[in-house]
Amino acid sequence: DTGVSQDPRHKITKRGQNVTFRCDPISEHNRLYWYRQTLGQGPEFLTYFQNEAQLEKSRLLSDRFSAERPKGSFSTLEIQRTEQGDSAMYLCASSLAGDHEQYFGPGTRLTVT
Amino acid sequence: DQQVKQNSPSLSVQEGRISILNCDYTNSMFDYFLWYKKYPAEGPTFLISISSIKDKNEDGRFTVFLNKSAKHLSLHIVPSQPGDSAVYFCAAGAGVVKFYFGSGTKLNVKP
Numbered sequence: 001d002t003g004v005s006q007d008p009r010h011k012i013t014k015r016g017q018n019v020t021f022r023c024d025p026i027s028e029h030n031r032l033y034w035y036r037q038t039l040g041q042g043p044e045f046l047t048y049f050q051n052e053a054q055l056e057k058s059r060l061l062s063d064r065f066s067a068e069r070p071k072g073s074f075s076t077l078e079i080q081r082t083e084q085g086d087s088a089m090y091l092c093a094s095s096l097a098g099d100h101e102q103y104f105g106p107g108t109r110l111t112v113t
Numbered sequence: 114d115q116q117v118k119q120n121s122p123s124l125s126v127q128e129g130r131i132s133i134l135n136c137d138y139t140n141s142m143f144d145y146f147l148w149y150k151k152y153p154a155e156g157p158t159f160l161i162s163i164s165s166i167k168d169k170n171e172d173g174r175f176t177v178f179l180n181k182s183a184k185h186l187s188l189h190i191v192p193s194q195p196g197d198s199a200v201y202f203c204a205a206g207a208g209v210v211k212f213y214f215g216s217g218t219k220l221n222v223k224p
Contacts, residue, residue, distance in 0.1 A: 004156070031210070042117075042202045042214030043157065056211065091156055100145050100209050104156030 004105035006092050012111045013082055020078045021108045025094030032075050033102060034067055035091040036060065043091055043104075049075060050097060082112045116140045117205050119215035126222050132190040134218050136203035139184065143205040147212065148177060148188050151200045160201075161188070193222045 005024045013019050025032045030051050035043035046065070047057045051072040061067075064082075069075040079086055089109050093102040118137045126132045134148075144165040149157035163170040163177045163186070170177050176189045186205075190197055200219045206212035 033210075040122075041216050042119075042204070044214070045211050048210055093156075095209075098209060100147060100162055100206075101159045102212070103159065104149075106154065106156045 004092055004094055004103055006090075006105040006108050008108055009106060010109045010111075012113065015084060015112055016081055018078065018080045019082060019110065020076055021090055021092075021110075022074060022076050023092030023105060024074045025092070026103055027073075028096070029094035029103070030072065030097050031095045031102075032069055033093040033095075034075070034077050035093065035104075037089040037091055037107070038087075046077075079110075082110075084112045086110060087112045115213075115216075116143075117203060117213045117215040119201075119203060119218050121218050122216070123219040123221070126193045126220065128195055128222055128224050129192045132188075132193045132197065132220055132222065134188040134190075134201050134203075134220065136186045136188075136205075136215050137184060138186075138205045138213075140205070140207070140213075141184070142207040143213075144207055145205070145209070146177070146179060146186050147204045148175075149202045149204065149214075150197075151202065151217070157202055190220075193220075195222050195224050198222045 033048040034046040037043045049069040064080045089107045091107045093104045095102045147162040148160040151157045200217045204212040204214045
């Protein structure tokens with residue numbers, strides 16, 4: 001068990017560009033979550049998947065954001081036309097369905113210049 | 114609108130003494146509560162949890178207390194060790210999926 005991994009760890013992009021992040025959950029976990037964390041705040045829920053189905057999306061997830069988990073394993077989070085306000089740490093977590101404890105990856109830090 | 118609040122951004126404690134971290138919530142529907150610990154450059158790590166049907170849960174040096182009437186929970190670390198120095202987040206939710214996190218308390222345990 002190698003834990004939850006995220007790639008890249010850091011991303012610097014210019015405003016208006018598109019970015020994509022990847023998350024690989026713990027292999028036996030069927031639930032996968034995306035969170036956003038800004039400086040001085042705790043993680044904020046964005047969306048979650050059970051297997052390949054996206055079951056809930058936060059209102060924080062604007063139309064510029066899209067997440068996929070095509071085969072129920074890894075997931076991608078894409079941000080189109082990035083804005084400076086998108087600068088944050090994007091965290092991925094996974095769990096078994098029915099378990100409360102979520103296991104987090106190290107995050108991808110996005111900086112939009 | 115923050116549903117989970119940690120009003121102390123930081124806490125400094127001497128090694129061997131007790132650390133008490135506090136958390137308040139507003140939503141009476143919350144029925145499960147968790148504490149996470151976060152070191153720099155790492156994601157949050159699950160520490161301990163408590164269901165609303167209990168008022169105390171203990172795991173080694175860590176104990177979480179829940180006061181439902183006050184909508185308050187606390188994490189006690191006894192004895193505190195320098196390796197406990199980290200940011201601690203409390204989280205609360207109704208059900209098993211969507212959790213709301215506080216803004217964190219940075220604990221510094223001095224040798």
